[in-house]
Amino acid sequence: MSSIQVADQTFVAAPPAAIAELLGAANNWRRWWPDLRLDVREDRGDKGIRWTVAGPLSGTMEVWLEAVADGAILHYFLHAESTAATPLSPRAQAAANRARRVAGKDMSFEVKTRLEAGRPAGVAPATAAS
Template sequence: MTSITVADQTFVAASGAEVADVLSAPNNWLRWWPDLILEVREDRGDKGIRWTTKGALVGTMEVWLQPSLDGVILHYFLHAEPHPALPPNRIAAANRARRVAGRNMSFELKTRLEAGRPAGVAPANAS
């Protein structure tokens, strides 16, 4: 088990391709995770992306896009070790900080891609 372990999910009323388009832009990665160096391990297109992480964390990170209803469920996973290692009394705070960073990323995507869509109304791209 890794010291930093995050698993979260958020529904986004947009297609996997739309989410992947925003998700695949490296300039967004720098904003969302400024202390991480991300290397794409697998670009899965409208199914998500997998990275290896270096910098402040050494490990793996993934966003998996699961089709659901008229959008996708954005699953966010992070499994890593802090570099340099943190004392045990700081691990819980580090996990919380990484959970918040992932949540901020997912809500930014949600806000951007659902902008102007009234609640309960299907996205314009829905068939």
Template sequence: MSSIQVADQTFIAAPGSAVGEVLADRSRWRGWWPDLQLQVREDRGDKGIRWTITGGLDGTMEAWLEPMLDGVILHYFLHAEPRGGIDGLSGRDLLAANRERRVAGKKMSFEIKARLEAGRKAGVAPAHAQ
């Protein structure tokens, strides 16, 4: 079991192909995860992307896109160990590290959501579903 574990999900009213395109844009990765180096393990297009990560953490990360209603659920998973291991880290430090990574994942998913849903009124089907 990894010391840093994040599992989160966000509904995005956009097709998986559009979400997958934003996720695959390497120029965005540094903004979302500034201390991580990502190596694509599997680019699944409209189904998401899987990475191996190094840097501030060593482990794996995934954004899985599940078709749902008129969009997708972006499932975000991170399983990793802090650089240098957990020796010397208190339980409070590990909780803080987990929280920091959950917040980073949520910022990523909300940025994608805001970008792809821009201009859509609440309760109105997205353009691709009309």
């Protein structure tokens, strides 16, 4: 089991292809995870993207897009180990996990905010595929 374990999900009322377009832009990765070096392991198009992670962490990260109703559930996973020379204390380990959960939630809320902008609650996205 990895020391850093994050699993989260957020519903986004937008087509998976629109979400995938935002996820595929490397300039967004540098903003969402500025200290990590991400290499695409598998670009799954409108199903999401998988990366290998390097830098202060070593492991894997994925955003899986599950089409649901008039949008998609954005599933975020990070499984990694610290690359620090000395093991993290339990307190530092908990703080590192929390920081990575917050970064993942910040990413998913940014995607949601950008793609749902101007859409009244309860109204299907204008860009939904027919």
